[in-house]
Amino acid sequence: MKKTNKVLRYFSYEHFYVIYCKFWELDTDHDFLIDKENLIRYGNHALTYRIVDRIFSQVPRKFTSNVDGKMGYEDFVYFILSEEDKSSEPSLEYWFKCVDLDGNGVIMRNEMQFFYEEQLHRMECMAQEPVLFGDILCQIVDMIGPKIIFYYSIY
Incomplete structure (x- = not known):
């Protein structure tokens, strides 16, 4: 049950x-x-x-x-x-x-990175090995499979 x-x-x-x-x-x-x-x-x-x-x-x-x-x-x-x-x-x-920081209905790399930066700081403060933003972005793109990718470089 x-x-x-x-x-x-x-x-x-x-x-x-x-x-x-x-x-x-x-x-x-x-x-x-x-x-x-x-x-x-x-x-x-x-x-x-x-x-x-x-x-x-x-x-x-x-x-x-x-x-x-x-x-x-x-x-x-x-x-x-x-x-x-x-x-x-x-x-x-x-x-x-x-x-979606600018409210345009599209989440861009810089918006995701804005929130990642604080998480990165938290990981570093806790002496954890940080997960690189580029790796997270690749996983997100792979998971969602967008028709158009709005970024020029992952790294």
Whole structure:
């Protein structure tokens, strides 16, 4: 039998409870609002400052909280569902908009590299052998198989 949290095709009370507990844990002052510093702690600091800045710029989705610089519970639910199930159409759109810095509907090499730079710094700080950007880009191109490749050189 599958565990409820692993089944993403429906939303149950258990899902609500887990999401609410994560929200409550991040909302340290318990004002039912999360700011950038709260969200950066999500998933053991899995998010980068650059991606959190994009989320709070409200590019992927306008916040419903109506409080400047704050994400409400409804906004957090949309974020966490996009984060936890990256195979859904809304999730793909959410993260695509985060990475598409100029909003032109195309993700270019420089946009990917912008987010990679922070990850590279994190890998170096943790004394991990860095994965080269060119290698990541090759894997992405191979995986997606775009009809037109919009870059001149991988390295």
